[in-house]
Structures are given as structure tokens and as C-alpha cells.
Amino acid sequence: MAVVSERGVVVPPSPPFSKGQINRAGDRLREWLLDDDAWQNATEQETMDTFGVLVPFRASFQQPLNKVVMGLRSFVKSEMKALPPDGKLPVGQRLKREPTIAEKLLRFPGMELARMQDIGGCRAIPTGGAPEVQGILRRIKKHWGPTIKGGKDYTEEPAPTGYRAIHVVVQRDDRLIEIQLRTPGQHEWARAVERTELRTRFALKNGEGPPELLRYFELAAEGIALQDASEAADSTFTEEFGEIWEQVRSYFEKS
Amino acid sequence: MAIIHFLLVYDLNKQHLISKAEFSNADEATAEYARLEEEHRGDKDLEIVLVGADSLETIKMTHGQYFDGVPATGASPYLAGV
Numbered sequence: 001m002a003v004v005s006e007r008g009v010v011v012p013p014s015p016p017f018s019k020g021q022i023n024r025a026g027d028r029l030r031e032w033l034l035d036d037d038a039w040q041n042a043t044e045q046e047t048m049d050t051f052g053v054l055v056p057f058r059a060s061f062q063q064p065l066n067k068v069v070m071g072l073r074s075f076v077k078s079e080m081k082a083l084p085p086d087g088k089l090p091v092g093q094r095l096k097r098e099p100t101i102a103e104k105l106l107r108f109p110g111m112e113l114a115r116m117q118d119i120g121g122c123r124a125i126p127t128g129g130a131p132e133v134q135g136i137l138r139r140i141k142k143h144w145g146p147t148i149k150g151g152k153d154y155t156e157e158p159a160p161t162g163y164r165a166i167h168v169v170v171q172r173d174d175r176l177i178e179i180q181l182r183t184p185g186q187h188e189w190a191r192a193v194e195r196t197e198l199r200t201r202f203a204l205k206n207g208e209g210p211p212e213l214l215r216y217f218e219l220a221a222e223g224i225a226l227q228d229a230s231e232a233a234d235s236t237f238t239e240e241f242g243e244i245w246e247q248v249r250s251y252f253e254k255s
Numbered sequence: 256m257a258i259i260h261f262l263l264v265y266d267l268n269k270q271h272l273i274s275k276a277e278f279s280n281a282d283e284a285t286a287e288y289a290r291l292e293e294e295h296r297g298d299k300d301l302e303i304v305l306v307g308a309d310s311l312e313t314i315k316m317t318h319g320q321y322f323d324g325v326p327a328t329g330a331s332p333y334l335a336g337v
Binding site: 036039051055058059062063066069070073087088089090091092093094095097098099123125185187188189191192194195196197198199201219220223224227241249252 | 256258265267270281282284285286288289292293296297299302303304305306307308309310312313314316317318319320321330331332333334336337
């Protein structure tokens, strides 16, 4: 249905969208995040071609995400030794926020919106830790092997922030869905980072913020990895951790 | 078990969750997510997010950063006081 406005006829894009349409919407988002004026001055047609594509494109991940989550729940249920009596499983999902889609495109200039791997994302945090994470991963590979399109073992190769987890990207109904598998310790760390981001408004996950705060989280992640592996920290580590904590503790004092 | 969808609005200035809507229908949740984002597009003080799990208790565990007063799970000494 065409909409007639004072600037003329505006034609809403209609699905199915081509990869080109989706990527052009992504390129405009990137541009508008850099420059508020560009967004304010955009034509109605440009606005429609951007959000009129982005919104339904993102919505098209919801059902594939739900399906992946149902499968993931069954893998978690099979692997977890201590299942809670109420039947609740430590599995959650989220559909990526519009501003974080735009920010990610800006951080990775070569990235195409049509190929973004974590618009639909889910995670499992089995209470039994690393052995159960490995068991769930084996089940994903066994049952979904041909649909695995990517992923990364951040336990073997941590992100510069210290982030650790295992990520697997699977394809479902022509959509890429990201699965994160975390031990309770890795998850507790990620939550602490996110809590601190909300509190301080530093984008710590993207490596933005005071160097001492970034270093603190990097060391904390290393300490937790040692705990997860039942290894003891050496005195050099403990000393550096103690020193950095003194430098950052004021960030965490309740206001 | 069916997934319950929660549309959360977190106010970065007030430092707490200001709205939480619950949906059993994924399409309705997704449509309301888009409507709310459009209404607040460009507002850098709000974080709007659509999450889902078997219960609110589980969401507080898997995506708990938006909830006040949820204690850390494993209580690692490396995160004490954070």
C-alpha cells in the first residue's frame, strides 16, 4: 500500500527482502548512527526503506530462535545432572536490540546486515559447568552438525576483554541463530560486566572504558577460568589482581 | 514447556527497570518490541529488550542485568563487591 505524504508517494518495502535491500538498510543505520543530522534529514522513503526492512527482518528471527531454544532445552535437560524439581532450565533467549544492531554494524564496517549472526541469540548456563557445556556442545554437533555455520570457542581463545564462553552459530529456516554456552562462573563474570556497563555507561564489552577497569575484568575472567579448571592462582597473579582491585573499587561503591 | 516473552524497559538514568510486559505469543511480543523501539528511537537513556525463557526466574538468571537486587549466582571471590 502506497502512502501519499506532502513529499509525494512513499512505497513501503514488502517482504521477502533481497539481501541487497537488507544490506542497504544496514548501511543507512550505520550512517545514521554516526550522524544525527543525516537521520533527521532523511526522506520518508529512506526511513521506510531502512526501518521498514529492519523491523520485519529482525522479527523473522523470532520463530527460528524459538525452535533452536526448544532443541537446546532438550540437550540441556539430557546433560544436566542436577535438574531443578520445578522443571525450569537455565536457558534464555533474546532478539537483538535495534541500537545494538546499528552499533555492531558501525564497529565492523565490512559486516553485512543480512549475514549478522546474533540477531537471534540464546544461551545455556548448565549448573554442572564445563563438563555439561561440553556434553551440550557434543549434542549440538551430533544433531545439528550440517546446520552449524560458525562459532568460536572463547574458552580456548578468550576475547581481549576476558570474555569466555563457547559460541555456536546454527542455521534454522534460512536464519542464523547464535547459541552461547557458559559455565556459571563465565556467566557470573559476563553479568558483572553488563551490570557495570549499565551503571557506568562504558561500553566495556567493546573494549571502551578506563584501562584499569578493563584490566580488572580481564584479570577477574582469568581468575574465574582458573577456578573453573580447579587450578590455583600463582602469587604474581594474586598480587596484580589485588593492586588492580584497589584502583577500581571506587567504581563499585554504591551511590 | 512454552517460552514466555518479556519486553523490558530499563532506564539508565534511574538505574532500574521501569516496565516489564509479559507475552505468551511470540508474534505479539515482537510487534510490541518494534512499536516501543520506534516510539523511543534515538533515546539513549532507555534500553528496550525482548527476552524469553520458561519463567521470569530463569530470565533473572540468564539475562539478569536489568533486574535490581538479583544476587550473583556463583559468588566468585574475583567479583566480590562488583
